[in-house]
Amino acid sequence: MPLMGSLYIGSSGLQTSQNALNTTAHNLSNVDTVGYTRQQVQQSDKRYVTLSKTASSISYQQVGLGTTFSRVKQVRDFFLDKTFRKESGRSMFYQVSADVMEEVEGQLGELTGEAFQKNIADLWTSVQELAKDPSSSVTQGLLVQRAAEFMERSSAIYDGLSSYQDNLNRQIKQQIDKINSYGQRILDINDKIRSIESGGIEHANDYRDERNRLLDELSELVNLSWEEDITGNVSVKIEGTDFVKGGTCYEIGLDIDETNGFYTPFWPQNASYVVMDNGSRKYNLDGAIVFDLNREISSDLGTDVGGVKAMLLARGDHRADYTDIENNYDDVAQSVIMNIQAEFDQMIHAVATKMNSILAEAAGSRTGKFTLDNGTVLNNATYVKQDVGGYMRKEDGSPIQMFSKATTESYRLVKGTDEDGNTGEFWLFVPEDASQKDSLYTVSNMEIDRELMQKPGMLGFRLPDGSYDKKTAEALKQAFQEEAYTLNPNVQKRTNFLDYYSDLVSQVANSGYVYRSIYNNQCDTVEYTQSARDQVVGVSSDEELSNMIKLQNAYNASSRYINAVSEMLEHIIVSLA
Numbered sequence: 001m002p003l004m005g006s007l008y009i010g011s012s013g014l015q016t017s018q019n020a021l022n023t024t025a026h027n028l029s030n031v032d033t034v035g036y037t038r039q040q041v042q043q044s045d046k047r048y049v050t051l052s053k054t055a056s057s058i059s060y061q062q063v064g065l066g067t068t069f070s071r072v073k074q075v076r077d078f079f080l081d082k083t084f085r086k087e088s089g090r091s092m093f094y095q096v097s098a099d100v101m102e103e104v105e106g107q108l109g110e111l112t113g114e115a116f117q118k119n120i121a122d123l124w125t126s127v128q129e130l131a132k133d134p135s136s137s138v139t140q141g142l143l144v145q146r147a148a149e150f151m152e153r154s155s156a157i158y159d160g161l162s163s164y165q166d167n168l169n170r171q172i173k174q175q176i177d178k179i180n181s182y183g184q185r186i187l188d189i190n191d192k193i194r195s196i197e198s199g200g201i202e203h204a205n206d207y208r209d210e211r212n213r214l215l216d217e218l219s220e221l222v223n224l225s226w227e228e229d230i231t232g233n234v235s236v237k238i239e240g241t242d243f244v245k246g247g248t249c250y251e252i253g254l255d256i257d258e259t260n261g262f263y264t265p266f267w268p269q270n271a272s273y274v275v276m277d278n279g280s281r282k283y284n285l286d287g288a289i290v291f292d293l294n295r296e297i298s299s300d301l302g303t304d305v306g307g308v309k310a311m312l313l314a315r316g317d318h319r320a321d322y323t324d325i326e327n328n329y330d331d332v333a334q335s336v337i338m339n340i341q342a343e344f345d346q347m348i349h350a351v352a353t354k355m356n357s358i359l360a361e362a363a364g365s366r367t368g369k370f371t372l373d374n375g376t377v378l379n380n381a382t383y384v385k386q387d388v389g390g391y392m393r394k395e396d397g398s399p400i401q402m403f404s405k406a407t408t409e410s411y412r413l414v415k416g417t418d419e420d421g422n423t424g425e426f427w428l429f430v431p432e433d434a435s436q437k438d439s440l441y442t443v444s445n446m447e448i449d450r451e452l453m454q455k456p457g458m459l460g461f462r463l464p465d466g467s468y469d470k471k472t473a474e475a476l477k478q479a480f481q482e483e484a485y486t487l488n489p490n491v492q493k494r495t496n497f498l499d500y501y502s503d504l505v506s507q508v509a510n511s512g513y514v515y516r517s518i519y520n521n522q523c524d525t526v527e528y529t530q531s532a533r534d535q536v537v538g539v540s541s542d543e544e545l546s547n548m549i550k551l552q553n554a555y556n557a558s559s560r561y562i563n564a565v566s567e568m569l570e571h572i573i574v575s576l577a
Helices: 003-029 078-108 117-131 137-196 205-221 307-315 324-328 336-362 450-454 470-479 497-537 541-576
Strands: 039-045 048-052 063-064 067-074 222-230 236-237 241-245 253-256 263-266 272-275 283-284 366-372 377-385 403-405 409-419 423-429 446-448
Touching: 003 307, 039 078, 048 078, 048 377, 063 253, 078 137, 078 205, 078 307, 078 336, 078 497, 117 137, 137 205, 137 236, 137 263, 137 283, 137 307, 137 336, 137 409, 137 446, 137 450, 205 222, 205 236, 205 307, 307 336, 324 336, 336 403, 336 470, 336 497, 446 450, 470 497
Parallel strands: none
Antiparallel strands: 039 067, 048 063, 222 236, 236 241, 253 263, 272 283, 366 377, 366 409, 377 423, 403 446, 409 423
C-alpha cells in the first residue's frame, strides 16, 4: 500500500482512540450520576482495498484502510430492567399498603396513647356501676357522660378515617398528574432521540438515560410494559392499555364522584360520553377503567404492582358503614380503610341499637303487626303506645333513646291499631333503610340524645310502683357480655362488645405486620436486582481507568505508527532529492 495511504490508517486509529477516551472520560465524570448508564465505544473496520483475486490463493489479497468509530452504545440488560421495574412496582404496592395500615392504627389511637379501648372500658364500667345502684342519679349521670365520650371518640375515629380517605384521594390525583407528565416527557424524548439519531452518526444516550429514569419511576406507580422500535421510539402500556404510542400520549382522565369527590382514573379514548347543557362531558366508564380493583390481589396474577393501585384499593370508592358488612362485604373487603370503617361502624351500631332497644323495651315497646289509620298494614313494626309522663319516656311521651339519629327522627307519632286491637296514638319506630343513609344508626349519623344530655335524671330507673328497675340495668350489663357479634362474614369467632374492638385492633396489627413483612422481602428483592443491574449499567472507576490506560496506549501506538510512516516518507524524499 502507498505510504501516503498508510497515514490514513494511523489517523483513523488516532481518531477512534480519541473518541473512546472521550467516552471513558464521560463515564468517569458521571460515576455518581443517578440514572446514568455506562457507555461503550464500538469500533469496526473500514472498507478493504482488493489488490488481486488469484484463483490459486486461499483468499483475496486485500489491504485495510484502518478502523472507524462505529457507535457509542449503552450497556443495559433488558431482562434486568424488566425484573427491576416489576419488583419495584410490587415493592411500592406493599409499601403503600403497610403505610396505610400504620396510619389506621394511629387513627384508632393505639400508637398515640389515646386508645379507643379506654372509652369502651369506661362505658362498661358505668354500666356496671348502674347495675349495682340504678337508683343513684350519680350512676345515671355517669352512664350518659360515658356514652357521650364514647360517641365523641367514635366520631373522631371515623372522621379521621374519612379524612385519610380524602388525603389518599388527593394523592391519587397528584400521582395521576405525575404519570401524565411523565408520558408527555417520554413523548418529547422520543422525538429528540429520533431527530438526533436519524442521521445515523450521533447517539442520544443522555436522552435515553432520562427516558429510562422516567420508566423506572413510572414503574413504581403503575403496572408497566414497554418496547422500543427500530427508530428509537418507546411505546408504553399501563395495565395493558396503550399510554404512549407513536406520536400520542393517551393521558389518564379522572372521573369525580359527585357524592364524595373520589377520583376514578379512566381512559378517555375508551369511554363514551354525552355533552351536558353546560358543555361538560358526562363519561360512561364501562370498559374504560384503568385499574381493575375487582380482581384478586395476587403476585401470581401480577395484580399487586403499582403504588397508585394500592392507594385506590386502600381508599375504596365510598364511606363504608355497617350495612356494607351485611349487604356487600366482598366489595369492601379488599379496601383497608373501608373494611375498618365498616367493622368499626358495625360495633358502634350494635352498641347503640342494643342499648336503645333495652331502654325502649322498658318503656313498653313491642314488635308485631300494626295497622295505620289509612289502612296500611305494617308487619314486624316496633311501636309503643303514647304515654306522656310514662316510665322511660321523654316529655313528649316518646321512648328515651341513649343514641339518636342526628338528621332524622327515630320515632314518629301516628294513629293506628296494634295487633291486640288497641287503638289510639302510638310512637312508631322508623326502621333503618340501607338505601337511605340518613335513616341509619351509623357513627356519622348518631349523637347522644340532646334532651337526655341536659337531664340525665330522666332515666330514673324507678318503676310506676316506686321500685327501682334493676332488670333493665342488669339487661344493659348483660348486653356488654353477650357474645353475639363477629367482625365480618369471613370470621367465625363470636365476641362481645369488649372483645370486639380488641379483635379489630389485632386484625389491623396482623394485617400491618403481613404487609410490612412482604414489603421488607420486596426491598431485598429490589436491592438484589438493582445490584445486579448496577453491575451492568453502573460505572466502575477502576474499570474505566484501566480502559483509559489501554486506550491511551492505543492512541500512542497510532501516533508512533504515523511517525514511522512520516520518517519513511522523509527518508525517501531526501534520498530522491
